[in-house]
Amino acid sequence: MAFSGESYPGTVKERPEETEGFTLNHAMMRVKDPEVSLAFYTGVLGMKVLRRLDFPEMEFSLYFLTCLQDGDTPPEDTGERTAWTFSQRGILELTHNWGTETDPEAKYHNGNDQPQGFGHICISVPDLDRAIAWLDSNGVDYVKRPEQGKMKDVAFIKDPDGYWIEIIEPGRLKGLGQ
Incomplete structure (x- = not known):
């Protein structure tokens, strides 16, 4: 049987026919x-x-x-x-x-400062340790390193505008949220 999505209050079980092909x-x-x-x-x-x-x-x-x-x-x-x-x-x-780019007052809300809204984008990588070494060598600004906090094997970095980017290795996340 094909995966049909997890079900929670508010979810619609059957995809509306009119949305076929939406991406x-x-x-x-x-x-x-x-x-x-x-x-x-x-x-x-x-x-x-x-x-x-x-x-x-x-x-x-x-x-x-x-x-x-x-x-x-x-x-x-x-x-x-x-x-x-x-x-x-x-x-x-x-x-x-x-x-x-030339306006010293120009700044965008990163979505994680108050009031919160947008949170982050995510980049999945094949080898988290190798990716972290690369990011370290490029002097990225971390919000959270993979060994920090309660959620291990997940890193958050900031881009030049302060937006958060989650960095994950999918294979390490099989037990996440369980």
Whole structure:
């Protein structure tokens, strides 16, 4: 029998037919300085920029990033790659409102300060110890190291804008929450 999802009060057991094909494509976070953020996400977390979309009339740019896997082949043609990007799963959209990089007052709420809201994104890695060594060598700012706190084998780091990023190795989490 196929997995049909866990059931809790408020969940709908049967997926509405009208939602067939719906896919969570991306989550968006605003960034103060795209050069600094892109260096972090591409250089430290290994993500690739799939597309940049500029909107001069509204003075902002969008950067769509993901962790490409072996076999992922984004199209070379920009129009085709744009459509391909919006058909994927696990995309991170960084939004840059022009001018924030030079505005000393510009700062975004990280979602974890009060009042809380958005919490974090998560990157799963094949080897947590190796990933932590890499992050350490890049001087990342930790919220929580994997050996700290009650929840072991889970790390939280901060990006240049203070957003939290959870770092996990899926195989280590089999007993989580039990």
